Amino acid sequence: MTAVATRTETDSLGSMEIPADAYWGIHTARALENFPISQRQVSVYRDLVRALAMVKQASARANREIGVLDDERADLIDRAAQRVIDGEFHDQFVVGVVQGGAGTSTNMNANEVITNVALEMAGRPKGDYAYLSPIDHTNRSQSTNDVYPTAIKVGLGLDLQTLLEELALLRESFLAKAVEFHDILKVGRTQLQDAVPMTLGQEFHGFATTLGEDHSRLGENASLLYEINMGATAIGTGITTHRDYRPAVVRHLREITGLDLESAADLVESTSDTGSFMSFSSSLKRNAIKLSKISNDLRLLSSGPQAGFGEINLPARQAGSSIMPGKVNPVIPEVVNQVAFAVAGADLTVTMAVEGGQLQLNAFEPIIAHSIFQSITWMRRAMRTLRINCVDGITANRERLGAMVGSSVGVVTALTPFIGYAAAAALAKTALLTHRNVGDLVVEAGLMSREEVDKQLSPARLSGLQAVTAAIPIVRTSAAEDITS
Secondary structure (H helix, E strand, C coil): CCCCCEEEEEECCEEEEEECCCCCCHHHHHHHHHCCCCCCEHHHCHHHHHHHHHHHHHHHHHHHHHCCCCHHHHHHHHHHHHHHHCCCCHHHCCCECCCCCCCHHHHHHHHHHHHHHHHHHCCCCCCCCCCCCHHHHHCCCCCHHHHHHHHHHHHHHHHHHHHHHHHHHHHHHHHHHHHHCCCCEEEEEECCEEEEEEEHHHHHHHHHHHHHHHHHHHHHHHHHHHEECCCCCCCCCCCCCCCCHHHHHHHHHHHHHCCCCEECCCHHHHHHCCHHHHHHHHHHHHHHHHHHHHHHHHHHHCCCCCCCCCCEECCCCCCCCCCCCCCCCCHHHHHHHHHHHHHHHHHHHHHHHHHCCECCECCCHHHHHHHHHHHHHHHHHHHHHHHHHCHHHCEECHHHHHHHHHHCHHHHHHHHHHHCHHHHHHHHHHHHHHCCCHHHHHHHCCCCCHHHHHHHCCHHHHCCCCCCCCCCCCCCCCHHHHCCC
């Protein structure tokens, strides 16, 4: 067996052999031994890795600007960080996303990778920390306690943009269906019981409106993430930093990220408080639960196809049973439901982690980060598959919907301004017993003419798209009592 080439690195606990070609070092190696928990590397969250590199780049520029880091080393760190931002070396971010130490392992993984990339760019061997140190240079003026929460916030800000893009596209798909179905009457339902008529287009427009509202709420809550604590270092006192570092690093990070970042007014409070993560997670849960409700409605409306509602048809995506031939299940809405359940659970995890913080630091930011990044990732994918594999291909069963409206007693509600509540109630009872068309019963009872019935029961008026004007008086005759006989 061929021996694997290694290099020796040393920390305060001793020495370890590190694979010679690894850009990470001894601090990362110890994390790999200590936290074999999630079997999911930090690199699965691409925007978190990019955000870490952005923080390191901003710090290098600030340190050079205030004169605590020489031009040569600052430039090397800056250029190495840019390569990570551009997508290189992400496979070297190998620590598990769930870890002890309040994110120290992730911060050191970033310090080591960027340092060794910089060393290689300078023509020096990996591990030549006497020339460029992960701690003394790449981590200069920083602590995990300001780097890690800031990187999470920046990463979430970047990741949210793609989520909002998918959410906007899904909303547009529902709007397109609202236009396509604008003239199709159906029976609306409350408490799963027949209510009054509406159009299928109105129903789908309601879905689109819900998603539009969530788009706004997510953006509003994201703004809470843009207050950062860079310059706080360990607990918020700014120990080891130059007095000019804090404004410089925030300015550079704002320029690098394009996000409207600002320095927290109270760095001690900001370093220990993780409430903004809880608020943002809550807005994700809101969006997920409302997506799940929409998915429930799609499953109900498409149920059957013979013994259910059968009002719409979802695209057939796969065979639904290994025993029942021809069965097709609503698998796309079902997977969206399950994502929503996971997001709700993740929100509870974030809530408990926020509550678990003690004194000047919250040690549980790794599980907060993992929970929120996973929620965003899964929701983005769920929205995409719901749009492409379901909503875009939905069709309406026009004939069935028309027949259901014609025989529904709910349409009699539209006639109450003209025939009165008592007569309408009697008609509804007769329609239920005889399964006859409500309009026909009204005409036969002499309560309204065919022309007036057709006018008041037109799609535009039944759906509220055209105002109802009571042009004839309410008729109260013995016919109201005789209708059910």
